[in-house]
Amino acid sequence: MTAFTMNVLFAVIWVAVSGSATFLNFLFGFLVSAFAIGLIREQAQGVSYLGRIGRILSLTVLFFKELALSAWKVAVLVTRPKLDVKPGIFAFPLTVDRDFEITLLANLITLTPGTLSVDVSEDRTLLYVHAIDCSDVEGTKRDIAEGFERKIMEAFR
Template sequence: MIKTKFLSNLLLSFIWVALTGTFTLEYFIFGFMLSYALMWIITTNRREDQYFKRGPKLVSFVFFFLYELVKANIQVAYDVITPRYYMKPGIIKIPLHAQTDLEITLLANLITLTPGTLSLDVSDDKKVLYVHAMYVRDKDEFIHSIKNGFEKRLLEILR
């Protein structure tokens, strides 16, 4: 059902771009948002339709990830350009709520993409993710930030 709605949304976006005669990314994105809104308006059973619940969560997740990415880049850059090192490196054991290989892989890759953190390994029972972090002031706070940041938001989109 979600794939059908997404493909319908893409088709309507391409129709919008063709009708306007302007083949640019801006018009495609506008057409996508317009067709998304129109499809949402004409949907009769909104409570059960996951497509319209995941869309805003996905957009929110992208902005959250960009915020975390910029924040981590600034922290690492500041540490590099100042004469004193502020690093407190450590390897942290993070318990996982993610269960499938896809969920664990995406979480590990998102953590690795953020400067200053690196996913090292997953336990054999897939219940723990080991992460190396450059800035571990408080272990529990670091675990809390991963669990309630990346993992929680990622699972809201995937489940």
């Protein structure tokens, strides 16, 4: 049973025991059980449940930051009088190797304006990405590796 499933189960048990089936009471039970699970997992030398939630929130914050920055860059790029772009497709070498992680990375790249995940190689070592401006492919690869890919590995490993 995953820690999240156990957390939801404990919150439901809390709602049943307390006799108050409100959203705030469920939320309170969820938070208290998350704290309790976090205490137990730390003592058992396991992966911290609360730490994982923090890493997932960090990935979410990074995504929204990149979303805003990419939207701004694309808006500036397309409002210039002379559209000076070099679109293209490049191969991004993957460090992540699980299907879930590859899918999440591909979706995060696709959701940011100016980039689109096109395909994954048969051996799952390359992700092909279309970019609206490929003038600095190495910089874009570095940004993806040090940003989304690193945060995904921190959150889910």
